[in-house]
Amino acid sequence: MDKPSQVAAKKPPADSGPPAPGAAAAAASPLGADPAAIEPDDAASSDDAGYESDLASRASTSVCSSVRDYEFENNRRYHRFQEGRYQFPNDDLEQEREDMKHAMVVHLCDGRLHFAPLEDPRRILDVGTGTGIWAIDMGDEYPGAEITGIDLSPIQPQWVPPNVRFMVDDAEADWVIPPDSLDYIHIRHMTSSIRDWPGLLSRAYKALKPGGWIELQDLQFQVKCDDGTVRADNKLQDFFQTMIRALEKFNVDLLAMRHNRQNVLDAGFVDVAETPFKVPVGVWPRDSKMKMIGLYNRSMMLDALHGVAARPFTRGLGWTMEEVEVYLVGVRRDLMDASQHGYTPFHVVVGRKPG
Numbered sequence: 617m618d619k620p621s622q623v624a625a626k627k628p629p630a631d632s633g634p635p636a637p638g639a640a641a642a643a644a645s646p647l648g649a650d651p652a653a654i655e656p657d658d659a660a661s662s663d664d665a666g667y668e669s670d671l672a673s674r675a676s677t678s679v680c681s682s683v684r685d686y687e688f689e690n691n692r693r694y695h696r697f698q699e700g701r702y703q704f705p706n707d708d709l710e711q712e713r714e715d716m717k718h719a720m721v722v723h724l725c726d727g728r729l730h731f732a733p734l735e736d737p738r739r740i741l742d743v744g745t746g747t748g749i750w751a752i753d754m755g756d757e758y759p760g761a762e763i764t765g766i767d768l769s770p771i772q773p774q775w776v777p778p779n780v781r782f783m784v785d786d787a788e789a790d791w792v793i794p795p796d797s798l799d800y801i802h803i804r805h806m807t808s809s810i811r812d813w814p815g816l817l818s819r820a821y822k823a824l825k826p827g828g829w830i831e832l833q834d835l836q837f838q839v840k841c842d843d844g845t846v847r848a849d850n851k852l853q854d855f856f857q858t859m860i861r862a863l864e865k866f867n868v869d870l871l872a873m874r875h876n877r878q879n880v881l882d883a884g885f886v887d888v889a890e891t892p893f894k895v896p897v898g899v900w901p902r903d904s905k906m907k908m909i910g911l912y913n914r915s916m917m918l919d920a921l922h923g924v925a926a927r928p929f930t931r932g933l934g935w936t937m938e939e940v941e942v943y944l945v946g947v948r949r950d951l952m953d954a955s956q957h958g959y960t961p962f963h964v965v966v967g968r969k970p971g
């Protein structure tokens with residue numbers, strides 16, 4: 617049994633151009649070319665007191681949905697359909713965090729909701745749509761398209777654009793979508809969920825029209841650093857490592873996204889291109905855009921820690937919730953330390969079904 621150590625949107629432009637197909641494919645790293653290093657702001661203090669109020673953003677509000685749709689555990693709410701398939705909560709606190717992550721990623725991508733070169737798409741599928749925020753934004757951007765979001769949890773809002781709809785469904789079960797019927801499939805932040813990526817991509821390939829596009833966007837849950845300031849005992853890094861071990865118990869590879877490009881190629885897609893980004897953890901960058909993105913990333917992670925650790929660390933690794941809480945103290949401390957210039961990679965992979 618593993619135990620903790622003692623010590624513990626802005627609107628996108630209407631015509632978002634694609635990256636040159638295959639442009640990133642030639643990079644030496646399996647994850648594509650390394651983006652430029654982010655310049656640190658020497659004035660950012662190590663304790664970053666000016667941002668402490670972010671911690672106060674974690675106030676929870678009450679649950680309004682029918683109890684029969686959900687499971688409750690350690691004061692967190694989970695999906696009931698296909699119970700146990702997804703290890704993270706679906707309550708209001710988690711939904712707010714997911715929406716913050718959406719804002720962070722769209723800002724990082726300069727307002728773009730997608731990188732695939734879409735031309736008048738008619739049928740779009742969002743796999744694991746979460747709060748549905750991306751699908752809703754796409755519905756506004758493409759009024760002529762029908763956007764369907766599927767998820768294990770019925771947590772999406774009822775009042776949405778007329779061309780957007782949501783369905784409770786398991787993306788890892790057989791799809792009833794007619795073959796060759798979709799123009800575009802979007803799969804974002806699903807590396808913590810999917811057990812069988814080749815299986816999912818083969819279903820997606822079948823459902824897409826010839827010429828249709830697939831797009832995968834994922835954070836890589838590792839603390840990277842370009843200037844040696846992240847300490848060897850960084851607790852956020854340790855948290856990610858622990859989460860990798862915990863999710864393994866549920867047959868999920870948290871770092872599966874490292875194989876996205878190869879998996880998309882193996883599924884038969886062509887014009888596969890990968891675009892890597894760096895997402896700073898905290899407010900240490902000098903550049904104001906990157907500083908804002910780092911603030912989003914850090915706030916999103918602070919809000920995530922309790923919820924994402926609760927089930928995997930207790931059910932997966934056998935920890936008690938008390939052990940989880942003690943452990944998270946050190947993780948929060950390192951998250952707030954702006955003298956450590958850490959970032960998490962983020963990768964976009966697009967591919968086209970031949971034809």
Ligand SMILES: C[S@@+](CC[C@H](N)C(=O)[O-])C[C@H]1O[C@@H](n2cnc3c(N)ncnc32)[C@H](O)[C@@H]1O
Pocket residue numbers: 695701702714718743744745746747748749750766767768769785786787788803804805806808809810
């Ligand atoms: C980290 S959230 C990402 C939400 C959304 N894609 C986004 O980027 O905002 C993962 C979502 O995938 C859903 N999910 C996990 N496994 C799934 C599955 N097998 N089928 C459908 N949805 C799934 C979860 O319920 C959760 O809402």
